[in-house]
Amino acid sequence: MTRVLVVNHDIDLADQEVDSLRRRGYEVKECLGPIGASCPILSHQPCELAAWADVLVYDAWATGEPEGVQALIEGLRHLHPDVPVVLSASGMEPDWIAIAGTNRITPLVGSPSGQRLADAIEASLVSAAQEERGSVTL
Numbered sequence: 001m002t003r004v005l006v007v008n009h010d011i012d013l014a015d016q017e018v019d020s021l022r023r024r025g026y027e028v029k030e031c032l033g034p035i036g037a038s039c040p041i042l043s044h045q046p047c048e049l050a051a052w053a054d055v056l057v058y059d060a061w062a063t064g065e066p067e068g069v070q071a072l073i074e075g076l077r078h079l080h081p082d083v084p085v086v087l088s089a090s091g092m093e094p095d096w097i098a099i100a101g102t103n104r105i106t107p108l109v110g111s112p113s114g115q116r117l118a119d120a121i122e123a124s125l126v127s128a129a130q131e132e133r134g135s136v137t138l
Helices: 011-023 048-052 066-079 114-135
Strands: 003-007 027-031 055-059 085-089 106-109
Touching: 003 011, 003 048, 011 027, 011 055, 011 114, 027 048, 055 066, 055 114, 066 085, 085 114, 106 114
Parallel strands: 003 027, 003 055, 055 085, 085 106
Antiparallel strands: none
């Protein structure tokens, strides 16, 4: 069973995402992120919840501002480089998004409906596996 951490500043939307993913067979934990509590990632410390997860689903407004989420994602990539990240953005996709390399994420622009969210999670896992295979040298 794939373990997913959902981080969203909107508790109602987070609850909907969690319920939808659980119905699809994912094991899910929820976090309000830096808005709801202190965030170890922004303090340059590993996050137990992120380390637990197979994939992270973050809201583009998780910190309350677009620039803050960039720092959060960069911290996640630095401290938990092997855990794929899906970044949901209900509006425009942030222009700093990298879909390959060290800071790679899987963007999900628009409504994070259950199926679209599950598809983005699966795509992020496939992308991470492909990146890992590409970095293995024989």
